[in-house]
Amino acid sequence: MASGRNCSGDLIVKKETVLVARPPLLRQTNAQLLLRLLRKSGPCSKADLVRASGLSAPTVTNVVAHLASTGLVEPIGEGDSTGGRPPDIIRFRAERGCVAGVEIGPNFIRFLLADLDGHELGRAKASLSWNSSKPAAVCAQIAKELRNLLRKLKLDEEQLLGLVVGVPAIVDVKQGVVFSLSALKGWDSVPLGSMLSREFQCRVIVENDTNLAAQGEYHHGAAKGEQNFVFIIIGEGVGAGIVLDGNIYRGAKWSAGEIGYLRVPNISREHPTIHGYGRLEKVLGAPGILRSWRASRKRSRTHPKVSSATEVFDLAAAGNSQAKKILLQRATILSDIVLDLALILNPSVILLGGEVGSHPRLLQEVNKQLKGSEFAVMPVGPGALGSSAVMWGAVYMGLEFAVLGLIQPSESAS
Amino acid sequence: MRKQARSRSAVRRPDGNVVAVDIGGTNLRVALADSNGRILGRSAASTKATSSPDMVVTQIHQCVQQLLQQTGVPRSSLLAVAAGAPGVTDRDAGVVFATSYLKGWTNVPLGPLLESVLHIPAVVENDVKLAAVGENWKGAARGVPNFVFLAIGTGIAAGIFVNGQLVHGPNWVAGEVGYLIVPGTPVTPAKRGAPGSLEAMIGGEGIRHRWVCSSDPKRARNTKDLAATAIFDRAVAGDSNAKNVLDESARILAYAVHNISAVLNSSVFVLGGGVGISKPLLAATQRILEPYTQPSRPKLISSKLGQDAQLIGAIRLALDKAESLSDPQI
Numbered sequence: 001m002a003s004g005r006n007c008s009g010d011l012i013v014k015k016e017t018v019l020v021a022r023p024p025l026l027r028q029t030n031a032q033l034l035l036r037l038l039r040k041s042g043p044c045s046k047a048d049l050v051r052a053s054g055l056s057a058p059t060v061t062n063v064v065a066h067l068a069s070t071g072l073v074e075p076i077g078e079g080d081s082t083g084g085r086p087p088d089i090i091r092f093r094a095e096r097g098c099v100a101g102v103e104i105g106p107n108f109i110r111f112l113l114a115d116l117d118g119h120e121l122g123r124a125k126a127s128l129s130w131n132s133s134k135p136a137a138v139c140a141q142i143a144k145e146l147r148n149l150l151r152k153l154k155l156d157e158e159q160l161l162g163l164v165v166g167v168p169a170i171v172d173v174k175q176g177v178v179f180s181l182s183a184l185k186g187w188d189s190v191p192l193g194s195m196l197s198r199e200f201q202c203r204v205i206v207e208n209d210t211n212l213a214a215q216g217e218y219h220h221g222a223a224k225g226e227q228n229f230v231f232i233i234i235g236e237g238v239g240a241g242i243v244l245d246g247n248i249y250r251g252a253k254w255s256a257g258e259i260g261y262l263r264v265p266n267i268s269r270e271h272p273t274i275h276g277y278g279r280l281e282k283v284l285g286a287p288g289i290l291r292s293w294r295a296s297r298k299r300s301r302t303h304p305k306v307s308s309a310t311e312v313f314d315l316a317a318a319g320n321s322q323a324k325k326i327l328l329q330r331a332t333i334l335s336d337i338v339l340d341l342a343l344i345l346n347p348s349v350i351l352l353g354g355e356v357g358s359h360p361r362l363l364q365e366v367n368k369q370l371k372g373s374e375f376a377v378m379p380v381g382p383g384a385l386g387s388s389a390v391m392w393g394a395v396y397m398g399l400e401f402a403v404l405g406l407i408q409p410s411e412s413a414s
Numbered sequence: 415m416r417k418q419a420r421s422r423s424a425v426r427r428p429d430g431n432v433v434a435v436d437i438g439g440t441n442l443r444v445a446l447a448d449s450n451g452r453i454l455g456r457s458a459a460s461t462k463a464t465s466s467p468d469m470v471v472t473q474i475h476q477c478v479q480q481l482l483q484q485t486g487v488p489r490s491s492l493l494a495v496a497a498g499a500p501g502v503t504d505r506d507a508g509v510v511f512a513t514s515y516l517k518g519w520t521n522v523p524l525g526p527l528l529e530s531v532l533h534i535p536a537v538v539e540n541d542v543k544l545a546a547v548g549e550n551w552k553g554a555a556r557g558v559p560n561f562v563f564l565a566i567g568t569g570i571a572a573g574i575f576v577n578g579q580l581v582h583g584p585n586w587v588a589g590e591v592g593y594l595i596v597p598g599t600p601v602t603p604a605k606r607g608a609p610g611s612l613e614a615m616i617g618g619e620g621i622r623h624r625w626v627c628s629s630d631p632k633r634a635r636n637t638k639d640l641a642a643t644a645i646f647d648r649a650v651a652g653d654s655n656a657k658n659v660l661d662e663s664a665r666i667l668a669y670a671v672h673n674i675s676a677v678l679n680s681s682v683f684v685l686g687g688g689v690g691i692s693k694p695l696l697a698a699t700q701r702i703l704e705p706y707t708q709p710s711r712p713k714l715i716s717s718k719l720g721q722d723a724q725l726i727g728a729i730r731l732a733l734d735k736a737e738s739l740s741d742p743q744i
Binding site: 240244251253262345346374 | 574590593596598672678
């Protein structure tokens with residue numbers, strides 16, 4: 001903010017470090033306001049914008065001209081006259097650019113591209129093997145696949161205005177650094193944000209995947225309008241995205257919601273050891289469920305062979321007693337987690353997602369166990385976005401800053 | 415706190431004084447403080463026999479009158495009152511929903527009651543949340559934006575600060591961690607009104623119960639009335655029974671701290687309350703947490719304000735209320 005041009009004294013230089021409403025900043029704020037109105041209401045006239053924004057007519061004219069020069073709005077001809085000269089109708093050009101939401105999973109990378117209105121343009125998926133999962137290789141693969149997808153959709157790379165990447169790890173979002181990711185090779189304090197920034201011109205954000213999934217459900221799914229909720233995701237691992245007063249809560253050192261480390265009864269009575277961490281994750285996650293099933297198959301060969309944890313739960317729903325036992329144990333653990341979360345945070349909703357967490361039979365059993373609890377009174381329900389939650393959360397986060405790069409006051413302007 | 419955080423130094427302090435009230439299961443404590451938060455006088459009364467809401471409010475009124483006389487402060491200088499109650503409290507409405515420590519307290523409109531008696535604006539808050547405000551203002555967690563104040567006395571509850579704000583939750587029950595389930599706590603849910611699972615194990619009564627059960631019956635006659643802190647002191651002095659009780663308490667407390675920390679990633683845990691201030695308990699718990707480095711290592715510290723944490727938090731809230739009323743509307 002501080003500018004060398006305005007050097008009439010210490011006081012002014014100091015003042016510029018806080019947000020003083022200088023003309024460029026004002027113009028940017030006004031531009032954002034008008035864009036928001038246009039996106040919400042659809043095409044309308046300048047007079048409508050004057051009425052809705054409370055800004056003066058000359059200001060609106062100026063800002064609309066500025067927005068038109070960036071390609072974000074365009075006139076689309078004359079509207080209906082109410083007596084005088086027919087008004088010029090303008091519209092938001094959602095096709096001006098796009099935002100990419102990327103999810104890095106334990107063995108895949110998924111892509112979702114959306115226009116500036118958040119409408120889906122296209123998807124892509126690539127598989128990750130352990131040998132190709134080193135940070136540099138993953139980064140290169142993201143760049144390649146994303147460029148392919150852009151090309152396929154006939155979009156220029158300059159049109160990519162935001163890139164948000166979700167990873168199953170603790171992330172320093174400010175620095176774009178992934179702390180550690182055990183599912184992939186060599187992922188220890190990886191500056192993924194700056195690595196991807198070397199590939200693409202647009203702003204890049206790296207975020208924890210469950211936080212993004214919670215954002216997805218907040219904007220577009222089952223947590224719409226909820227200001228305080230927790231989204232528990234159980235797939236390969238276990239994690240939670242926490243939203244407090246409408247904002248992602250990341251904690252003092254970015255690790256809030258790492259519920260895979262919780263200690264609850266019914267898992268182990270052993271004394272804690274370093275290798276005991278994440279024990280809950282090992283039991284509750286998909287691999288743990290499969291392990292339990294295989295162990296029971298060893299005892300009784302009549303049990304059918306399965307290839308996924310959800311199949312075990314499907315068998316439970318169909319009445320298989322061994323599968324029921326496995327499901328019941330997981331439901332008990334999950335109920336304890338839900339109760340602990342309710343006591344600590346008192347959220348208004350708890351959502352369950354992920355391959356394991358979204359199984360209707362598990363949800364049903366958890367709700368049965370929580371019935372009558374004095375504190376776990378909030379509804380516990382499924383997420384609405386399924387396996388797309390992380391990508392949609394990434395897209396929505398990207399939309400928040402995508403247009404800023406176009407309307408931001410540059411150093412030379414003003 | 416629901417309102418926007420703002421720089422306290424930027425707000426002009428109103429001239430006048432505030433009243434702070436801490437309502438406990440056995441004692442009522444009232445303090446008079448000036449606009450800098452300095453305590454000018456204190457008064458106390460017993461709530462053992464007189465626990466109905468009306469009687470407590472009358473007692474508070476008497477304490478305030480006595481304090482005004484004692485300090486020579488004119489009644490007209492009083493700007494606001496803040497009171498803490500040991501139960502689930504709706505701060506917006508000033509209503510104490512329920513507390514098991516005071517008889518006949520269900521849905522008590524304590525805020526409006528205080529306003530009608532003292533004729534000044536009133537704020538009502540859960541006592542443990544008030545203590546967290548106190549520790550954040552003048553105590554062990556001064557200026558720490560993400561921390562948990564864990565009060566362990568007869569009951570257990572937490573005052574949680576997230577990004578510099580108290581967490582309440584839509585039903586005002588955030589931080590009721592006395593019902594937390596961790597390894598070692600009973601797995602069947604507590605009955606309504608009964609102590610929570612965590613309280614039953616490491617609340618003051620729970621600790622004493624385990625001490626009496628584990629003691630030699632002959633000896634127990636002399637030591638069954640020992641307070642939890644005294645039992646822990648005995649452990650340090652070498653009593654093996656006491657040491658078992660301390661170790662088990664510390665392990666369960668460590669699990670609770672670890673779980674809250676895994677969810678919230680708070681940087682600091684401040685231990686307070688009659689049992690929580692025990693140094694041997696803190697040391698033993700910290701030792702157990704030592705290998706718990708993932709996802710983050712919680713740091714335990716003792717309350718700095720001790721019994722005054724609630725009162726000092728109440729002074730802060732009363733001053734906030736007075737300042738919000740004297741702020742010119744923007």
